[in-house]
Amino acid sequence: MKQAARLARVEGRLIGLVPTMGALHEGHLSLVRAARKSATGAGLVVVSIFVNPKQFGPQEDFSEYPRAFEADKEKLAALGVDVVFAPSAAEMYPDGFRTSIHVEDLSVRLEGRSRPGHFAGVTTVVLKLLEIVQPQFAFFGRKDAQQARILRQMAADLNLDAEIVVCPIVREPDGLALSSRNAYLKPEERRAATALFRALDAARREIEAGETDALRLQTTLRRVLEAEPLAKTDYAGIADAETFEPVTRLHRTALALLAVHIGSTRLIDNMLIEPGKDGDGDFRASL
Amino acid sequence: MKQAARLARVEGRLIGLVPTMGALHEGHLSLVRAARKSATGAGLVVVSIFVNPKQFGPQEDFSEYPRAFEADKEKLAALGVDVVFAPSAAEMYPDGFRTSIHVEDLSVRLEGRSRPGHFAGVTTVVLKLLEIVQPQFAFFGRKDAQQARILRQMAADLNLDAEIVVCPIVREPDGLALSSRNAYLKPEERRAATALFRALDAARREIEAGETDALRLQTTLRRVLEAEPLAKTDYAGIADAETFEPVTRLHRTALALLAVHIGSTRLIDNMLIEPGKDGDGDFRASL
Numbered sequence: 259m260k261q262a263a264r265l266a267r268v269e270g271r272l273i274g275l276v277p278t279m280g281a282l283h284e285g286h287l288s289l290v291r292a293a294r295k296s297a298t299g300a301g302l303v304v305v306s307i308f309v310n311p312k313q314f315g316p317q318e319d320f321s322e323y324p325r326a327f328e329a330d331k332e333k334l335a336a337l338g339v340d341v342v343f344a345p346s347a348a349e350m351y352p353d354g355f356r357t358s359i360h361v362e363d364l365s366v367r368l369e370g371r372s373r374p375g376h377f378a379g380v381t382t383v384v385l386k387l388l389e390i391v392q393p394q395f396a397f398f399g400r401k402d403a404q405q406a407r408i409l410r411q412m413a414a415d416l417n418l419d420a421e422i423v424v425c426p427i428v429r430e431p432d433g434l435a436l437s438s439r440n441a442y443l444k445p446e447e448r449r450a451a452t453a454l455f456r457a458l459d460a461a462r463r464e465i466e467a468g469e470t471d472a473l474r475l476q477t478t479l480r481r482v483l484e485a486e487p488l489a490k491t492d493y494a495g496i497a498d499a500e501t502f503e504p505v506t507r508l509h510r511t512a513l514a515l516l517a518v519h520i521g522s523t524r525l526i527d528n529m530l531i532e533p534g535k536d537g538d539g540d541f542r543a544s545l
Numbered sequence: 546m547k548q549a550a551r552l553a554r555v556e557g558r559l560i561g562l563v564p565t566m567g568a569l570h571e572g573h574l575s576l577v578r579a580a581r582k583s584a585t586g587a588g589l590v591v592v593s594i595f596v597n598p599k600q601f602g603p604q605e606d607f608s609e610y611p612r613a614f615e616a617d618k619e620k621l622a623a624l625g626v627d628v629v630f631a632p633s634a635a636e637m638y639p640d641g642f643r644t645s646i647h648v649e650d651l652s653v654r655l656e657g658r659s660r661p662g663h664f665a666g667v668t669t670v671v672l673k674l675l676e677i678v679q680p681q682f683a684f685f686g687r688k689d690a691q692q693a694r695i696l697r698q699m700a701a702d703l704n705l706d707a708e709i710v711v712c713p714i715v716r717e718p719d720g721l722a723l724s725s726r727n728a729y730l731k732p733e734e735r736r737a738a739t740a741l742f743r744a745l746d747a748a749r750r751e752i753e754a755g756e757t758d759a760l761r762l763q764t765t766l767r768r769v770l771e772a773e774p775l776a777k778t779d780y781a782g783i784a785d786a787e788t789f790e791p792v793t794r795l796h797r798t799a800l801a802l803l804a805v806h807i808g809s810t811r812l813i814d815n816m817l818i819e820p821g822k823d824g825d826g827d828f829r830a831s832l
Contacts, residue, residue, distance in 0.1 A: 356648055356650055357649075357668075386704050389706070
């Protein structure tokens with residue numbers, strides 16, 4: 259992989275990387291299309307598939323996480339991906355491996371609080387992938403909004419060449435954000451899982467009606483989630499999009515962020531809340 | 546700097562980096578000569594000068610650390626250095642900077658124990674420099690043996706392109722290892738400072754006479770240091786060259802490692818202890 263990347267660099271070809279854990283769905287494929295567009299002409303599009311043990315907690319679903327390597331390869335071939343990079347855990351973390359990357363503050367809130375060590379696992383593996391693949395662009399989904407923010411901070415702080423590109427959330431027709439973990443859901447859980455979208459959409463309607471009190475919006479999120487018997491909320495709130503600190507009143511770009519257990523499956527989702535373009539104090543929300 | 550490095554890479558020129566904190570002495574210059582040799586022909590030799598605040602503890606000598614930028618530039622020009630990269634602290638660590646690199650185990654012993662946070666400061670700044678300068682080779686002195694070991698681990702773990710090259714210690718005629726901090730020593734302290742070399746040299750003679758008991762060698766190190774009234778030992782012992790764990794009997798490559806306060810100046814020095822080439826159980830020691 260390093261040799262292929264070095265050759266592409268020497269030949270002046272742009273490299274686009276889409277890091278994934280496999281079990282690819284339409285969300286991943288939208289990132290691949292974005293990469294194909296960025297690595298124009300003779301560019302090299304690389305998709306990595308690696309279920310990264312370091313970003314799973316000891317009680318989490320590493321061993322159950324869906325694997326579908328053959329199906330993944332077919333999907334990627336159909337999209338004209340140049341390289342599928344699928345290293346083993348022993349190659350990525352040989353005996354004696356002991357280095358980690360930490361992004362302070364941003365990594366201890368919300369997802370970081372619920373999943374200690376998760377973001378250090380993510381930043382460490384992403385830095386390794388960026389070093390191996392040497393892309394000018396790396397593509398991530400906005401569903402993992404906090405992850406994307408942390409990776410952008412890491413890229414800036416460590417003077418990385420790669421630009422972290424964040425792409426929109428892709429949803430099912432009923433609003434459920436695509437996730438490899440959706441495969442865990444039993445039929446009645448699958449129906450209940452729309453509660454995340456419904457909660458965000460209820461908050462969106464209030465924002466479009468002029469609501470800027472973040473605590474009222476949070477109450478709306480929680481009300482919808484609590485009405486769903488199969489849902490157990492981990493967190494639901496409005497956070498600043500830069501600092502991920504809680505917000506009490508909308509004044510600049512923010513995110514409504516949810517983490518909810520549906521049965522034994524933990525799902526996350528979010529909504530981007532941006533100031534309106536005419537500067538009249540209104541906000542618009544994008545699911 | 547990034548643009549110059551990118552251009553050199555595209556042109557196929559090898560890049561050699563010598564990271565320094567300035568106040569350059571013959572030890573640094575030996576690294577520059579090694580870099581000049583590696584970046585053969587039209588290669589690019591880059592010397593960075595940056596007194597990195599993150600590798601100094603709150604009680605340490607960051608503000609007093611010697612600065613000699615004009616003299617440094619003259620020395621480097623005389624050696625045909627292509628680029629002197631001297632960023633400001635505000636450029637390296639802008640507001641909101643919050644990323645750090647950690648190398649476990651190796652960073653908490655000896656120097657790491659005496660200087661908490663020191664190695665995280667070193668690994669973070671070196672990774673930044675490697676990302677900015679994109680060298681194939683980066684040169685460090687063996688005087689900072691633990692630092693060199695940690696940087697090699699980081700480079701391997703993070704799949705970096707750069708090879709960490711470790712060069713021999715350069716000494717004054719009386720054996721004192723060159724260090725920018727030697728400038729702090731008053732005349733009587735300067736004389737006392739040879740105790741580090743004398744301790745290592747006494748252990749070397751015992752090793753050449755067949756001694757393999759590391760605890761006896763440690764006793765020798767401490768005996769010589771304790772005989773010097775102006776010296777106060779921080780640590781003095783024999784550690785494995787890979788793990789930096791204490792060694793009780795020589796069996797593979799090890800280091801004799803010293804950290805000693807001479808007055809208010811803290812000095813370090815070390816000696817490499819390697820198995821003899823004929824495999825007869827003998828060891829040879831290099832100062």
